Amino acid sequence: MATQLERVGKKALDQLDYLGSCSIQLWVTLRSMATALPFVGNRHRWKASMGEMLQIGVDALPMVALMAVSTGFILAMQGASELRRFGAVHYVIDLVAVGFTREIGPLLTAIAVSGRSGSAFAAEIGTMKVTEEIDALRVMAFDPVEFVLTPKYLAALVAVPCLSIICGVCGIIAGGIFMFFSTHLGFLLYLRYVLISIDLRDIISGLIKSVAFATIIAQVGCLEGFRVRGGPDAVGRSTTAAVVKATFLVIIADAVFTAIFYFMRKP
Amino acid sequence: MAIISIRDLVVEYDGRRVLDGLNLDIEQGETMVLLGGSGSGKSTLLRHIIGLERPRSGAVIVKETDITRCSQSELNHVRRSIGVAFQSGALFNSLTLEDNVALNLREHTELAPSIIDLVVWMLLAAVGLSEFGKLHPRELSGGMKKRGAVARALALDPEILVFDEPSAGLDPIVAAELDELILLLKQVYPITVVVVTHELTSAFKIADRLAMLCDGAFVAVGTKDEIRNSENPHVKQFLDRIPGNVAKTTAITNFFERYLEAPEVNQ
Numbered sequence: 191m192a193t194q195l196e197r198v199g200k201k202a203l204d205q206l207d208y209l210g211s212c213s214i215q216l217w218v219t220l221r222s223m224a225t226a227l228p229f230v231g232n233r234h235r236w237k238a239s240m241g242e243m244l245q246i247g248v249d250a251l252p253m254v255a256l257m258a259v260s261t262g263f264i265l266a267m268q269g270a271s272e273l274r275r276f277g278a279v280h281y282v283i284d285l286v287a288v289g290f291t292r293e294i295g296p297l298l299t300a301i302a303v304s305g306r307s308g309s310a311f312a313a314e315i316g317t318m319k320v321t322e323e324i325d326a327l328r329v330m331a332f333d334p335v336e337f338v339l340t341p342k343y344l345a346a347l348v349a350v351p352c353l354s355i356i357c358g359v360c361g362i363i364a365g366g367i368f369m370f371f372s373t374h375l376g377f378l379l380y381l382r383y384v385l386i387s388i389d390l391r392d393i394i395s396g397l398i399k400s401v402a403f404a405t406i407i408a409q410v411g412c413l414e415g416f417r418v419r420g421g422p423d424a425v426g427r428s429t430t431a432a433v434v435k436a437t438f439l440v441i442i443a444d445a446v447f448t449a450i451f452y453f454m455r456k457p
Numbered sequence: 458m459a460i461i462s463i464r465d466l467v468v469e470y471d472g473r474r475v476l477d478g479l480n481l482d483i484e485q486g487e488t489m490v491l492l493g494g495s496g497s498g499k500s501t502l503l504r505h506i507i508g509l510e511r512p513r514s515g516a517v518i519v520k521e522t523d524i525t526r527c528s529q530s531e532l533n534h535v536r537r538s539i540g541v542a543f544q545s546g547a548l549f550n551s552l553t554l555e556d557n558v559a560l561n562l563r564e565h566t567e568l569a570p571s572i573i574d575l576v577v578w579m580l581l582a583a584v585g586l587s588e589f590g591k592l593h594p595r596e597l598s599g600g601m602k603k604r605g606a607v608a609r610a611l612a613l614d615p616e617i618l619v620f621d622e623p624s625a626g627l628d629p630i631v632a633a634e635l636d637e638l639i640l641l642l643k644q645v646y647p648i649t650v651v652v653v654t655h656e657l658t659s660a661f662k663i664a665d666r667l668a669m670l671c672d673g674a675f676v677a678v679g680t681k682d683e684i685r686n687s688e689n690p691h692v693k694q695f696l697d698r699i700p701g702n703v704a705k706t707t708a709i710t711n712f713f714e715r716y717l718e719a720p721e722v723n724q
Binding site for chain 1: 504509533534536537541545547549563565
């Protein structure tokens with residue numbers, strides 16, 4: 191019984207330790223954010239940020255666009271098959287437009303970025319730890335968080351919301367193609383209905399979620415890398431942990447944000 | 458006057474004492490070799506000398522600053538006067554050799570790019586790598602990586618140069634070349650050199666003084682002749698390469714006898 195309690199207690203303490211480490215790391219990153227900004231910061235960090243933006247954003251664009259188009263078709267077809275029974279096929283437009291702007295765009299992007307970039311962050315930093323590069327940075331009087339993490343975080347903060355918008359647009363276009371072939375609704379008319387169904391609050395709530403998801407992916411990915419102890423096998427484990435934890439936390443955060451926006455929206 | 462003073466240094470990991478009340482003075486301009494077998498604590502001592510870890514108690518005073526208790530900015534100030542060549546080289550894999558050497562100069566000085574290029578070329582020429590500046594670390598051999606790490610360590614004109622196992626993993630010729638490089642650097646630069654190694658040939662070639670570590674404590678500190686003539690049993694065992702606690706043959710014989718008598722084997 192005591193051993194069971196000890197195990198539960200140890201698990202709880204480990205989780206608290208992880209949460210504390212993540213919070214401290216976020217605080218240190220925010221404090222060093224100015225160094226990665228253009229014009230006011232260190233030009234080497236800004237250059238590194240630009241490189242990361244290309245990797246996180248531009249390189250992921252084809253994948254995110256294809257995922258968005260596929261999901262757009264799926265959502266439109268599944269929605270239409272149910273709504274047709276009530277003669278409400280036109281509500282597919284609302285379903286796709288609002289769904290992608292508020293929810294699916296940011297979530298799909300976060301899952302794609304978590305799989306691509308979150309794991310890459312963990313692997314890169316973990317390898318740097320194993321090969322003593324992080325120690326080398328420290329003895330060269332560099333702050334590893336400022337040098338390694340901050341450019342990645344800034345890049346994620348810019349790239350993830352941009353990808354979310356593109357993801358939303360691709361999903362909505364897929365819905366329009368479906369509506370054209372299934373109901374012969376003209377594409378321009380479809381776009382007019384889309385603009386009527388979404389408002390600025392939908393877009394802002396989607397962007398807020400994107401920023402939160404970018405924070406989770408970058409911080410969890412990098413923390414997993416910094417916590418690597420041992421050899422190459424530990425890097426492998428940290429990469430897996432980064433994807434699993436970031437995806438899990440993104441979905442939890444999504445539920446929390448959705449609940450907050452739902453109750454804020456209620457009259 | 459000692460440039461590095463270690464006072465009553467105690468280091469523990471999970472309650473296990475790794476360094477037990479060490480005291481050592483390293484004089485300005487001398488080459489001190491920290492000698493010891495595997496697990497003797499010499500790498501741990503090195504990590505404390507360069508401020509990568511904080512001890513349980515005691516002090517490490519580098520250039521009159523106790524780096525175990527000073528602020529981060531004071532520690533960074535001290536670190537800029539220490540160059541470290543890690544065991545694996547720890548060159549940044551994402552940068553070319555030139556960029557690795559230039560990193561410190563670009564980030565910590567206001568030198569013009571043309572001057573930085575010139576300094577980098579001179580440093581690479583000094584370690585015999587002037588033709589390999591455009592290569593990435595993955596394209597270099599083990600010995601070249603270590604020499605590249607020396608060039609990077611010299612970039613800020615340090616007062617103290619630290620080597621972690623410089624001969625480890627190198628063939629005898631390359632190891633001898635690296636010893637010659639250390640001796641050459643001592644002639645050219647007014648530096649204090651600290652070397653951690655277990656290679657006797659290398660240690661006696663480059664050292665002014667040696668400190669022999671065994672089970673987390675110094676068993677002998679002195680000049681080459683003093684160490685050679687030491688009556689300490691650990692020093693004699695180490696220098697004469699006398700095997701220690703190797704596999705107990707009687708225990709192995711007993712194990713096999715019990716195994717052969719087991720009913721499963723005889724069935």
